[in-house]
Amino acid sequence: MAPLRLDLSLPLRSFDLELALEVGRETVALVGPSGAGKTSVLRAVAGLARPSRGTISCGDVWFDSARGVDRRPEQRSVGFVFQEYALFPHLSVQQNVTFGAGRSDGLLRRLRIEHLAGARPGELSGGERQRVALARALAREPRVLLLDEPMAALDPHTRGSVRGELHDLLRELGLPALLVTHDFEDAAALADRVGVLVEGRLRQLAPPAELLGSPADPFVAEFAGANVLSGLAEAGPDGLTRLRLEDGRAVYSTDAAHGRASLVVYPWDVSLARETPDDSALNHLPGEIVSLVPVGNRVRVRLPFLTAEITAASAERLGLRAGESVVASFKATQARLLVGAD
């Protein structure tokens, strides 16, 4: 199976997108804020947008500005799952799937939509629509699968299970797949490698665990869901680094740094208590709870300066309410320091 190779420059409204990427038999997710040019990358690969220069190939050359090659979308081999799925509303599920190719039986069975073959897209749930869109994209046996925000049109409670199914399908297919999302959790759950795209530039491309463990810059860390505290780093006691925050408080990290720096700590590494605990953690920051948001069996507790993620059971045991004072704690070993702030 040929890898998808692209190296291109694409003029967008307020900046030029520059991207070089090779996708083998894996799923690569491009994440970033909206307007970062993520969808434009997919459109360029599909032939729906024209780069100003560069090359795109997957087995054959699809685009090469130097040699004047620019294959039309219908002459490339991409399976495109559009945002909101773009199913043909006037055709049945079966007709949608066979629009580009003659057969559909195996695919309908594989995606468990056989019983919907005669239905119109307007009658389907979000999860069913996604499966029809996938079946339609795969019907022509494309060389590469492109997915634009495949989870965005789903309601929160079906999201988890649909994500699991999509993950398994992508693994089974073994196709080069390029996925675009603004949600880091979706990207981390679905992709082998995640690229953070900001204003048309790839800030970091790495497996999800590596992005979380050693983010290249504060923006990547924040996008990955981390708390980012900025301040001035200096040598502290016991070989630790002390970071003086703008409000005068200090936090400690085992990482070395000096000067302007950002401290990165993930919400799930932050614990909460009513009183400052006498434990091994070096960092204790008191504050009032701004909000409590349940996420499945966890609760995201937002304080003015950082967010903690604790189990729903713990939140209940502590009897947490918005407006109450708590102490947030995290260990110096869990605090990463990145030199240079936003």
Added chain:
Amino acid sequence: MRPLFAVVLAAATAIALAFLLLPVVAIFVRVPPGDLVGALGHDVTRDALLVSIKTSAIAHAAVLLVGTPAAYLLARRRFRGRGAVLTLIELPLVLPPAVAGIALFAAFGRMGLLGDELNAFGVQIPFTQAAVVLAVAFVESPFYFRGAIAAFEAVDGSLIDAARTLGAGPARVFARVALPLAAGGLAAASALALARGLGEFGATIIFAGNLQGVTQTMPLAIYAQFEQDFDTALAISALFIVVGALLLVTLKLYGWLRLGSIFRSRFAASTSS
């Protein structure tokens, strides 16, 4: 204040409705249904009806055949001067029909812009049925263009993109995605244009004349009979109202049926699952 305002609104609505309906009702009060059928037997009425049907059918077919692909192009492509083209297409809408008739003369008349070329082929257009067809097509086409461009613009661009990534070339995308999805809007635009074409008077009488059995369409027959036989003029007018009402009802019914089928399929889906 509120009750007074409510009364003002109700009164305005009543006046508007009465003003629009009174003349229509008056025609049917003056023409008993039996006379209406009888008037259809008159030579003048029958000839005018045949001329109208023939010329309108040809003109309308031409407008649909040329206008549909042109509207698709104008709706989907963005190019320099597109705004100017769209404005030019709508020009006949704001022209008095008499001006349209003179303009057609200036273009296709014996002394007109294309006069020499047409003479060379021995083709003479003014005062023939071809002139009626041209006049009707000229005045009705902007109505179709406007509606058809809007209908194609309303088709979600991502559906077009999806069809292309599924291997469909431009012609297949047009036939299988754009055309079926724009069908409702195209039908509405087509009906509106057809009604305008059937009612065309000014450009026809100037460019094609008023010759019974040749260029005398129904509106021209009404004008001709107005002075000779007022009852026949009334009967033809009544026929027009019936045809117009049928066109309107068909359009509304079509929209209503489409909505109905969507609701029914939703309902079926929710009860079967």
